[in-house]
Amino acid sequence: MGDAEIIPIGTRGRPGRGTGTAPSSAARGLAGKEARGASGQGAAKAKGAGSGKSASARSARGGPRHGADRAATDAPASSPAPQTGQDSASEAASAAAAPTPRPPITTEERAPGAGIPVGDWLAAFQYAARELFGDEWEPELARLLAFLRRRVTGDYTVDEYGFDPEVTQRFFLAALRPIAQKWFRIEVRGIENIPAEGGALVVSNHSGTIPVDGLMTMVSVHDHAGRFLRPLGADLVFRLPLVGTLARKGGATLACGDDAERMLRGGELVGVWPEGFKGIGKPWSERYKLQRFGRGGFVSAALRTGVPIVPLSVVGAEEIYPLVGNLPAVARLLGLPYVPITPLFPWLGPLGLLPLPSKWLLEFGEPIRTDDYDAAAADDPMLVFNVTDQVRETIQQTLYSLLMERGSVFR
Template sequence: MNEVAKVIPLHGASTARGAALGRSRREQSESRHPSAMPPPAVISPPEPQPDTGSSAVDAVRRVLADQIVNTAEFVRRRLSGDYHVDDFGYDPHFAENVWLPVLRPLFDKWFRVEVSGLENIPSTGGALVVANHAGVLPLDGLMTSVAVHDHHPAHRPLRMLAADIAFEMPVVGDLARKAGHTLACNPDAVRLLQTGQVAAVFPEGFKGIGKPFSERYKLQRFGRGGFVSAAMRTGAPIIPCSIVGSEEIYPKIGDLGTLARLLGMPYFPVTPLFPHFGPLGLVPLPSKWYIEFGKPIVTDTYDASAADDPMELFEVTDHVRETIQQTLYRLLAKRRNVFLG
């Protein structure tokens, strides 16, 4: 039996397929139309990076320019005589522009000095700082002068009372005078205190800086109390000062006495590095320093006759010495390492 094949007309399918194809083409054409496309992303230009090399060079140039200007101004004032020198030879212009800048690297970088108790030094008027002395060379006095000038709120100069030998040396004597220091004698101490200066004395003298390393931080005798007499005569307070770190800069393990007498010196030290290593042995060891200024000991409550009374002078002298010694023990107990602190 023959079956007649049914033919299904394709008009509907082709029409639907064509409509779909037409919509697809219209959508594609619309998507390609500029008005239908999303706006292009705006790319910001990269921010310029700072040229660290150029900024470092500029900083160096500024520093050099400032130094040249300051040097030129210093030379101008020196040549024109535009500076003041007092009766003791103190030249503040020289001290602040030459002497102290030389000492500051030692204070800040080498010994890394930490200072406390500066509020005990009055901002005005006379005061007498009394400190322990050690280290073969008197660097402790120089570091104390930097501490008072640079770190005290009033930036007061410290006028040290030094031994005669310091002023007998050709170059050292002139520098000491210009830096503001004078002889360690009662008349000079009284004059400084009467004019409202901050003076400093190291009563141990050569017995302190020349003692062997085995006796470090053990205070020597403080003399007959001449510094106490000067303070009493002027009513100036006494400021005990304790310095830790100076004993280790040149550990003295020997003394060439015969050579010292030939050279007219109080001692000729032998350290682990000097004189074996020559000039290299003169470089101080970088010990960590602490300088503490204690509470003032008032002297304006004593009678005028007390300045000539040996018993009164001995009592106050012993009190100052004991205060410094106990403070040294306390600072040493806190220190963990000679060089690291």
Template sequence: MGDAEIIPIGTRGRPGRGTGKQPSSAARGLAPGARSASAKPAPRSSAGSTAGSTAGSAGTAAAKRSAQRPAHDEPQATAQVPVEHPVEPPVDRPAATTRDRAPMSGIPASDWLAAIQHGAREVFGEQWEPQLASFLAFLRRRVTGDYLVDEYGFDQEVTERFLMATLRPIAEKWFRIEVRGVENIPTEGGALVVSNHSGTIPVDGLMTLVSIHDHTGRFLRPLGADLVFRLPFVSSLARKSGATLACAEDAERMLTSGELVGVWPEGFKGIGKPYSERYKLQRFGRGGFVAAALRTGVPIIPLSVVGAEEIYPLVGNVPSLARLLGLPYLPITPFFPALGPLGLVPLPSKWLLEFGEPIRTDELDVGAADDPMLVFNVTDQVRETIQQTLYTLLMQRESVFK
């Protein structure tokens, strides 16, 4: 340690500096006395010029030496003079209360009304006020009982406002139903629409109902099986939508009163057939629908539906469990019951509905409905017309989902 060269702080390692005789300018800048001296404001002369610091001869010499050195050699110490701000006296403010912090405090009622109107316009469009008034009038009629229901339980207002509004997006967006031959449906008077039945679940009946209403404005009155009217919720909805029990008496009464009646003669054998037998019509029963048309003299309109076979491909059945539950069959599809409730979502197949030319019955003799051979021939004619149209539509359809 005796032979080592001691370099004081502030010399930046240059030899020949910091010999111990006098401190360097950087070291003097770190000294407390020098900083306090440089922080003092310089006095003004009578001529207005600023004089140097008069803190002593040592301070004057140090200032001269600092001015002679390059700017990059030594850092310049800058003194900051604290600025004193006037202190405002404390102001007594009232404490905030819960009422002052309420969410609706201070917002005028007109602003709330404008916000509600803007939101209703965004959701319901510019005609939201008439729609709201119509809905409130509907609720008033429901509460007071001022609405009409026919002898079969058909509620036109509920069917048009809720059932049709629910089924229409499914028919247009999901199944993309294409309707052909709608001009074969009479605009008024009784008529019997006879259709093939498929789909594991009778969705085709609902799609036929909404398609006929959207294209003709008429309400289809379906003839349902006994099981439909034994189910708790389904029976009430079926009655309100215009369905009635599939019996000859009700069918003839509706046709005589000028209603458009729909029937699916295949029944559960049609919707419950396996996927390998798709688009192959089952037996049409004993021709009871033909006898009803012959007695009332209304035309028979064959309807062919393509697309319903693919919504729930039936690959299996559990007959023992179905009998225990009182069901005609218990379907097994590729997605149900494997995926649970998600398996109940129908596949988005492409649907084609074609109404054939009406088969007239008013030209036949009185009592034709009591002739078994005539009833059988007309029944077979309707079945063959639907079957041949199904084959034609299958050839025209590009793919199942297009």
């Protein structure tokens, strides 16, 4: 502490407005009378590291006067001038304040990293690449660059629904995975009920105000079963800008009989949430009570194509945005099915969009086979309703048993 060099304030700069050869009258006026009178000895008296109080006054007024006579003898400030009779403190003060034209300050190395040798750069780059991609960083990086170039040049293929598997795998699922694993800590059961190949229809309960459960199901199915789940979405999804585009890129298509049958015939794993908006928009008091299962359209699609129906029960999605209120007037105005009020939204603004970190359980039930029925079965409304009820009951019962099993919402 004691050894620290004390740099008096104002000793390095030029006094006054700084451009002229003499201090401005304002600067001279600032300096006290006695200081001005003592200027003759003041400069000589100052010793060693100089004392802060008087130094500022001195530099404001004394410096230039000294500088003026020194400049003639002492040459430019930057050149190592011979020290003749004056002590170092006043020398420094006057030299800094010298009104002589100083040579322009130049920076020889302009690039911020120019001083670092190329080898170090390469090493740092390699280290970063290895950190990011692991030991196989070179092919990985090459693959990433190739991927970026394909994206920039449009050199990729989408299927007839607009599904972009590459971007889904690399971006959408990668972005959702941490949410699924770390935030909701999803536990998946009965994944073996999803057939390894061929068409199948996953039917799930729907909840959570925003269809986050659909996204989480997509991630879980992809990570555990290794297949893309192709969701069927309401027409509202495809009317919304951005949402509709992302949905199609992520593999969704319109929830209608034509598309469902087409996808199932094409051997895709299709996900459907027959409760629709009634399911996600139901109030908190009705949580885990299945709503009406549409008109059974998904069953007739499965019957027509003969694919198995896999019931899926999702526990935990109800609690992410507890829907405690609704704004029907605003919803009508915006053309939306409902406008939610949750404990956090809209009170906290965008922060209210943060889902509560509930613990999720996904249980895939035993597949319900439909290939035993004959071709006319899909046109038999009674049979369709029976199968619909069977699926609905299965999901509801599984929900109850999962709820019994679950200790706490957040654990």
